[in-house]
Amino acid sequence: MVKITAHFDRIFYYLFFPLVAIIETYCALNASYIAIIGGTSFYFFAALILIIQTFLVLIKKIPYYYSAVGILLLLLCLWNTHGFAFFNYLKCVALIPAIFLSLPGLKSWQQKQKYSNALKIGLIVSLITLAATQHHELAKLKNYYSTLHNGETWQQFGAL
Template identity: 45%
Template sequence: MKQILPFSHTLYARLYSFLLSVLLAYCLFNAIYSVIIGGKSAYLFSGLVLIFQTILVFKASLNKKIYNVLGLIGLILCLVYLHHWAFLFQHESIAILPSVILALLSLGYFSLQHLRLNLLMVALLFGLFILAYTQYHDLNTLQNYYNSLHTGETWQQYGAL
């Protein structure tokens, strides 16, 4: 069977891992900045859990199923602790979507069928895009709130530092 595009599979894999790394780094740095200026700390915890899960999914490990499911459970428990049982109606609950996809990828069942594996990998990127957009929106809301409280102090222009 002739290939449609002349690119190799390794190029696609490297491009995918680069895009995944950039999205995770953006989410983590955005969450760190948001926490520094007084935002929600759930994004920081979810970013760390997602990075931990991503490393375990794409690394050959014996216990990656257990660790990824524990990461998902830890993320859900953190959101339950912060918002009680109304956590599904909060913006931070969007972090559950990539975590669930990473837990499903670690099971190994989806690696047998390439169509399902590719759909999960695209859904993971889409979930991270939604998480990054939600974090960006919350950060803009926080910055607009600080701009409305402007009292002439210079630290308010650049955050809480």
Template identity: 45%
Template sequence: MAKTTELTHRLCTLIYFVIMAYCLLNAMYTVIIGGTTFYLFASFLLVLQLIFALRTSLNSRIYTSLGLVLLIVGLLYNHGLDFLSHLKAIILIPALMLTLFGLDSIYKHPTRLMLLKIGLVLGLLLLAYSQYYELVELQNYYNSLHNGETWQQFGAL
């Protein structure tokens, strides 16, 4: 049983890092072609939260919670008090899941831990989809300018 849980833990960790690598690359590409930098900032914070959430020390739990607070402050700065009605508020789902990893009561119940891992994967997939959606919107905006150039030539490319 110990080998099975260790294998699922490693598999989940690999899935987390693959999705976060996609989110980071997508956010960097969006910034390069002239999009918003919020997703890049948020992806860096989520990667740091993910690294600290996988550790079990008390300091890492504090840093994981600090990541959620920084994301809320960033959303407040960008969108004001109606930040929860914006598409970028999806970033709070994986941040909240990573913050919940710091609770001791989660590790005592393996079913709760597995549900939290599934929720984190789903939250990261939602984040990746919302980043992809905003990238498509940016491409469509550049396509609507109709000056004979492709959308890539409007950014830094």
């Protein structure tokens, strides 16, 4: 039983970091495209904050009180775009990966491997949810721009 658990942990470790990097790269590219064609730039800054927070938490192993800065920055960005009603918007999905990145810094969560693996799985699921939300926002923006067609192909997706 110990060999199976150790083997699962090794496979999970080697698959976790590339999977997180791929999903965050997709989110950053998708957010860049949304910002370029005239959508909100919140997703771009959220992806940038999450990439920096991931690097600092998972690779540099900074203390937990510094890892919570990502949550505070995302809350500040949400408050800046929507005021005090920001929890009503779909964009607060970006807070979930930041929370999953902040929890491993707590001492009580670090000591148990079961909690650590659950947090890693939760991080992957929350990043997939963020990517799906961004994809939905991009599709909605493309549908809006397709109704404004006036004969120019460069205006179809809101390019200047």
